[in-house]
Amino acid sequence: MRSLGKQCRANQVQHNVPSAARIGAAVGRSCFQTRNRLAGSGSRHHASTILRAVAEAVQGESKELALYSVDPQLADHREHLDYRWNHYKWVKGNIEQAVGSLDDFAKGFESLGFVRKDGKTIYREWAPGAKAAALIGDFNNWECAWMQKDEWGVWSVELPDGPDGSPAIPHNSRVKIRMQAHGDWWCDRVPAWIKYATVPEGEMGAKYNGVYWDPPRGEKHLWRNRRPKRPSSLKIYEAHVGMSGEDEAVSTYAQFRDEVLPRIKKQGYTAIQLMAIQEHAYYASFGYHVTNPFAISSRSGTPEDLKSLIDAAHGMGLVVLLDVVHSHISSNADDGLAGFDMGQGQEANYFRSGEAGYHKQWDSRILNYGHWEVQRYLLSNLRYWLDEFQFDGFRFDGVTSMLYHHHGIDTAFSGHYHEYFGPQADVEACVYLMMANEVIHKLHPDAITIAEDVSGMPTLCRPVSEGGLGFDYRLNMAIPDTWIRLLKHVRDEDWEMMDLVNALCNRRYTEKTVAYAESHDQALVGDKTIAMWLFDAEMYTNMSTLNESTPVTERGMALHKMIRMVTMALGGEAWLNFMGNEFGHPEWLDFPREGNEWSHKHCRRQWSLVDTDHMRYHQLNEWDRAMMELDEKTGFLSSSTQWVTAIDQERQVLVAERGPLVFVWNWHPSEDYEGLKVAAPEPGKYKVVMDSDAWHVGGQGRVHWDGEHFTQPAEDGKFNERDQYFQVFAPSRTVVAYMKETEDMRQQQQQQQQSQSQSQDNAAASSGGRFSAYIQSRTPAAPAEGPYRNGSGSGNGNGNGSSSEGGRFAAYYKSREGGNSSSSNGAADNGAGYSSSGGDGGRFADIIKQRYSKR
Numbered sequence: 061m062r063s064l065g066k067q068c069r070a071n072q073v074q075h076n077v078p079s080a081a082r083i084g085a086a087v088g089r090s091c092f093q094t095r096n097r098l099a100g101s102g103s104r105h106h107a108s109t110i111l112r113a114v115a116e117a118v119q120g121e122s123k124e125l126a127l128y129s130v131d132p133q134l135a136d137h138r139e140h141l142d143y144r145w146n147h148y149k150w151v152k153g154n155i156e157q158a159v160g161s162l163d164d165f166a167k168g169f170e171s172l173g174f175v176r177k178d179g180k181t182i183y184r185e186w187a188p189g190a191k192a193a194a195l196i197g198d199f200n201n202w203e204c205a206w207m208q209k210d211e212w213g214v215w216s217v218e219l220p221d222g223p224d225g226s227p228a229i230p231h232n233s234r235v236k237i238r239m240q241a242h243g244d245w246w247c248d249r250v251p252a253w254i255k256y257a258t259v260p261e262g263e264m265g266a267k268y269n270g271v272y273w274d275p276p277r278g279e280k281h282l283w284r285n286r287r288p289k290r291p292s293s294l295k296i297y298e299a300h301v302g303m304s305g306e307d308e309a310v311s312t313y314a315q316f317r318d319e320v321l322p323r324i325k326k327q328g329y330t331a332i333q334l335m336a337i338q339e340h341a342y343y344a345s346f347g348y349h350v351t352n353p354f355a356i357s358s359r360s361g362t363p364e365d366l367k368s369l370i371d372a373a374h375g376m377g378l379v380v381l382l383d384v385v386h387s388h389i390s391s392n393a394d395d396g397l398a399g400f401d402m403g404q405g406q407e408a409n410y411f412r413s414g415e416a417g418y419h420k421q422w423d424s425r426i427l428n429y430g431h432w433e434v435q436r437y438l439l440s441n442l443r444y445w446l447d448e449f450q451f452d453g454f455r456f457d458g459v460t461s462m463l464y465h466h467h468g469i470d471t472a473f474s475g476h477y478h479e480y481f482g483p484q485a486d487v488e489a490c491v492y493l494m495m496a497n498e499v500i501h502k503l504h505p506d507a508i509t510i511a512e513d514v515s516g517m518p519t520l521c522r523p524v525s526e527g528g529l530g531f532d533y534r535l536n537m538a539i540p541d542t543w544i545r546l547l548k549h550v551r552d553e554d555w556e557m558m559d560l561v562n563a564l565c566n567r568r569y570t571e572k573t574v575a576y577a578e579s580h581d582q583a584l585v586g587d588k589t590i591a592m593w594l595f596d597a598e599m600y601t602n603m604s605t606l607n608e609s610t611p612v613t614e615r616g617m618a619l620h621k622m623i624r625m626v627t628m629a630l631g632g633e634a635w636l637n638f639m640g641n642e643f644g645h646p647e648w649l650d651f652p653r654e655g656n657e658w659s660h661k662h663c664r665r666q667w668s669l670v671d672t673d674h675m676r677y678h679q680l681n682e683w684d685r686a687m688m689e690l691d692e693k694t695g696f697l698s699s700s701t702q703w704v705t706a707i708d709q710e711r712q713v714l715v716a717e718r719g720p721l722v723f724v725w726n727w728h729p730s731e732d733y734e735g736l737k738v739a740a741p742e743p744g745k746y747k748v749v750m751d752s753d754a755w756h757v758g759g760q761g762r763v764h765w766d767g768e769h770f771t772q773p774a775e776d777g778k779f780n781e782r783d784q785y786f787q788v789f790a791p792s793r794t795v796v797a798y799m800k801e802t803e804d805m806r807q808q809q810q811q812q813q814q815s816q817s818q819s820q821d822n823a824a825a826s827s828g829g830r831f832s833a834y835i836q837s838r839t840p841a842a843p844a845e846g847p848y849r850n851g852s853g854s855g856n857g858n859g860n861g862s863s864s865e866g867g868r869f870a871a872y873y874k875s876r877e878g879g880n881s882s883s884s885n886g887a888a889d890n891g892a893g894y895s896s897s898g899g900d901g902g903r904f905a906d907i908i909k910q911r912y913s914k915r
Contacts, residue, residue: 173253188213328688351396
């Protein structure tokens with residue numbers, strides 16, 4: 061869910077908290093917390109708790125947080141940061157004194173909710189707002205099994221097993237808690253710790269029921285694969301299981317496991333981020349209005365089905381992240397946690413009171429992060445997903461809303477530190493996030509946590525031990541906003557290169573960032589994806605390569621590739637892509653709702669488009685795969701080496717180094733640059749390792765991969781702050797990646813040349829061979845003279861394709877020789893009627909010849 065901050069400038073006033081007030085506040089909180097509930101184990105050391113709080117507050121006066129050495133500017137906000145740190149230590153200390161450790165505190169699901177012990181089924185629920193409570197369900201014909209309340213507001217009932225040893229509540233049977241409020245009204249609610257909840261099928265407006273989930277041993281999922289280690293390069297595939305199929309229906313966990321996981325693995329991603337897993341009664345909320353935090357979304361299957369999906373992903377070496385929602389809770393009281401607010405004050409409530417407990421833009425409830433039972437509930441929720449489902453980490457949604465009392469609503473973030481630290485900061489929520497990250501990383505050291513934060517709060521991604529909030533990454537949410545603004549309001553020939561670089565590189569380099577050009581936000585109805593902005597109506601009429609390309613599709617193909625590559629190369633230390641955006645999926649996302657007559661037509665992914673080889677969607681998908689492969693081979697994404705060496709507004713050229721690569725972007729819509737000088741980090745010979753103009757990714761084949769680019773000493777000692785440079789041919793609207801040649805590269809090149817030579821010989825009699833021969837006939841016998849030898853010509857669209865590229869294409873099409881193209885999406889593939897006895901390769905060769913003969 062998008063946070064609500066705005067990228068603009070504002071003036072705010074920093075209010076410092078005096079030390080005396082800070083100590084007094086610590087004592088006050090200590091009294092309140094102890095009175096509310098010091099410990100579940102019954103600890104009563106009120107006085108010692110107060111003394112320790114005071115001692116720690118005083119100790120904070122002299123102790124230096126490591127944050128200040130990482131970023132000296134933070135010292136100007138020492139009062140706030142020390143206060144936050146001491147409050148964290150105080151809260152954590154109370155928990156450790158009462159329970160033993162945060163890890164044990166986060167085992168609430170072992171004592172609350174439904175548990176099995178000593179031949180009994182025990183149900184416990186924290187509901188201090190209830191005057192009376194009873195457990196009802198299928199097991200007792202919905203009659204009341206009355207519960208008892210302890211001094212802490214926890215209701216419980218014990219149900220002995222039957223004479224035959226069977227549990228009192230059968231597996232997969234419906235349950236609810238019936239409660240009487242202090243106003244003497246009654247209500248039935250879904251248990252707060254329920255692990256599964258369902259709604260009657262085909263019953264419009266039906267309410268959810270809790271489901272007691274405890275399958276017999278033979279039906280439980282048996283884990284087969286170990287968790288993978290944290291990937292050295294984090295490339296995230298953001299996915300929604302329910303809309304992951306091509307059919308107009310809700311997809312299942314099993315379908316995703318069998319049909320989508322192999323695609324993600326083949327594409328080269330290293331992590332999956334699953335959205336909409338926590339149960340949410342309103343499907344169109346995209347999973348962000350969670351009703352039952354411990355329950356999996358029943359629309360797509362059972363808990364065992366989800367475990368099978370995660371197990372299979374681990375078997376493929378993929379880590380799986382949960383998009384967890386702790387920033388707010390759905391206000392739907394009938395179906396979810398909000399139903400436990402029966403008018404009691406926040407001292408006995410999951411939620412804050414009054415306006416502080418309501419998010420006016422999301423129409424949802426704000427959790428009471430400073431309360432013992434809420435902390436136990438949320439930390440246990442994280443541990444439950446880690447332990448029971450073997451998730452490898454979390455993407456925390458809506459973190460900006462948690463960090464500030466104003467939730468980011470109508471608030472400007474310009475980067476000035478006073479905007480982050482002061483009375484506007486929600487210290488209780490920050491302390492919860494610190495504890496959450498500590499628990500996660502202690503339980504699973506390789507776990508990954510990502511914060512969705514638009515504000516850019518410093519310390520967000522620094523370790524808790526330093527005084528930070530402990531996240532591993534934050535999402536760089538300004539980047540997709542930048543792209544949409546440019547595509548919507550500025551002609552690409554007028555893009556400011558410096559502004560683009562600033563948007564991509566504007567981040568805290570001591571805190572890691574996830575870069576992305578677009579996510580699910582841009583795909584929702586009412587917005588547009590990058591592909592929709594670029595191709596517009598031609599997404600439906602001209603995405604077949606069997607048709608002549610138009611200026612719109614040529615521009616769209618070129619910019620789609622360039623935008624993704626520059627974002628990945630310069631925007632962060634990790635990469636994220638939303639399911640389908642990698643190949644420019646057409647149309648928007650629109651969940652079934654009354655306004656579209658409950659249709660699933662726009663709530664699916666049309667994989668057939670990318671599976672059809674002659675569709676431009678297939679070519680965009682190949683480019684995305686090439687990006688992932690480039691990082692796999694070079695590790696540029698996670699490299700700390702990043703240097704933009706040339707920002708040429710007149711030519712619209714960017715040159716940047718990332719890891720061992722040198723990228724050259726020519727954004728100009730029509731100008732090609734012959735002999736463009738490129739600063740080189742080291743002397744030697746540089747080779748093309750990636751090229752957006754290659755044939756198989758929808759380009760024009762103007763870059764010669766066999767070219768050799770030798771560096772020359774800079775004439776005046778330095779060229780763009782480097783001692784040497786090499787020269788290249790930079791066609792319009794392309795990005796090319798170069799790398800200094802190594803011995804491994806030379807050996808690989810020899811192997812590829814041998815393989816390509818064999819493929820060309822085998823394809824000589826086929827139409828693929830005709831295509832290869834035609835390309836070779838357009839390639840010069842010898843490379844161009846001079847220090848750069850890229851073998852390329854004029855750059856007017858008739859440039860010389862490389863023989864190696866032609867060989868690769870011939871080999872590719874040879875595998876399809878003799879087959880007929882199959883259109884799998886009707887109107888979108890309007891070239892499907894073209895036929896030729898030579899098969900796809902022959903048709904492609906004939907079309908290319910016709911195009912060149914016209915020029």
